[in-house]
Amino acid sequence: MTTPKLNNSMVILRLAKDLGIKKVSNPVEDILKFCEKRIKKILKEFPDCKTLNGLLDIAAAKLNTEFREIFDEEDLFSIKEHFVGKGEKIFSNLENELNDQVLGITFKIRNCESWEREFVSVIDCRGEKGFRAYFTKWHEIAHLLVLTDQQRLKFMRTNLAASKMDPEESMVDIIAGRFGFYPPFIQKNARYTELTFERIDAMRAELCPESSLQAALIGFVQAWPEPCILAFCKLALKKNQQALLAQQRFDFHSAPTLELRATKTTSNRSAKDSSFIIHKNMRVPKSSIIHVLFDGYQDYAEAEENLSIWESSDGRKLPDINITVRAKRYNDGIVALISPIE
Known part of the structure; x- marks a missing residue:
């Protein structure tokens, strides 16, 4: 969905209000500002964070989720066996939940120890899905950034092609795109050079080597000042x-x-x-x-x-x-x- 349509969506307006945003004039931008406040607060605790990959790991820790990556069937059944063995029945259908159209799922863990994280984000890296793993991780982080009390018992998923009719998934895509290529990390490069393919390759290698080339091209262009x-x-x-x-x-x-x-x-x-x-x-x-x-x-x-x-x-x-x-x-x-x- 386009930004103008999202701004007129009652689903997005309700999400903004559920997040506690008091004055909502531009729901999409207001939600992005809400998320940016959370990201800035996280970065304030980690002033030495200089890369987007580093920001991803820190955000996952602060939002209380653990990434589990699946590269083959052995990984899938190992993760399933581990969590089902701990009484997390929601993992029992993992192989069917991760169908051809699903890139990742975040589950709430019900029986976690005090030192364990509250959520687990399973990222499907098998085959072509592996090229989108970086964005999938940020999509799951985006879900957690806007997770309201009303949603805390739900699980969240990243689809291969987010429904054009699903306003919340479209909003989460926008959030993932913004912080997966967070402008403050990128704009410092604009002081020294024009945006070229060589510059994009260098920034990708330095800031987010996990990202796909297509995601990097789009993300760096959008963030360029x-x-x-x-x-x-x-x-x-x-x-x-x-x-x-x-x-x-x-x-x-x-x-x-x-x-x-x-x-x-x-x-x-x-x-x-x-x-x-x-x-x-x-x-x-x-x-x-x-x-x-x-x-x-x-x-x-x-x-x-x-x-x-x-x-x-x-x-x-x-x-x-x-x-x-x-x-x-x-x-x-x-x-x-x-x-x-x-």
């Missing part, structure tokens, strides 16, 4: 063509042609505030270095361009802004970092 757009570009159809194709409304002769489009875009807050935006699914201009790279054989290219070469299907052009475009091959397409030239 200067305007920046991240665009994942690949061959795709227009939205209305996608709908018609899904309905099998094209005949053999009228089937549309795939074009290089910005199928996923992320504009950070600074970019949005200055109306520096490339809309999702816009066609990549043939004159852009992004298209040139896609059509060629190189792995990386960069160029100075003007944002106005981008235009929508109705012919409207984007603003006249000089930009630097850095593009590299990514899976079956191109990923690009786009920044305005000062």
Whole structure:
């Protein structure tokens, strides 16, 4: 769900009130501020914490959860046997709870000793799920950051594709994204350099080596203080063509042609505030270095361009802004970092 929809959701408004937020004007931002107060309080106790991985471990300890990772079936049944043996019957169906769509689950432990943590967060790292383990951990932490008294006996889970109709899961995703790439840890790098792929690789290695490349690209762009757009570009159809194709409304002769489009875009807050935006699914201009790279054989290219070469299907052009475009091959397409030239 988009932020405007979340702000109008009664579920999110009720969550804000359950958290004790007295004046709720912008529920999403108010909940994020509530969580940030908790994170800042944690960091105040650990002033030497310099990495996002370190923050994750500290947050888990302060929120009273223990991470248990599953890399194979042996790990799964070992965890199940351990906790069922301690009388935690909720673990008895663990293999079914961790189905193909579930990345992680946090359980409340009923029979814990005084020195043990109150919760256990089981993280499924098997196969492709392993690439998302860092975000899954932060998703479980996010659940605990907004855990209200009314929810304390529930267990929480991270799904592979959070329901677009579930406001609370969407809110938890936003919280995980914010603190998994907490801006104060990242923005210190902005004093020394522009945001490049090399800079992102270096920050990822230093701050959060567990994160996936895609999560790092999105997270670092969102946290960067200067305007920046991240665009994942690949061959795709227009939205209305996608709908018609899904309905099998094209005949053999009228089937549309795939074009290089910005199928996923992320504009950070600074970019949005200055109306520096490339809309999702816009066609990549043939004159852009992004298209040139896609059509060629190189792995990386960069160029100075003007944002106005981008235009929508109705012919409207984007603003006249000089930009630097850095593009590299990514899976079956191109990923690009786009920044305005000062």
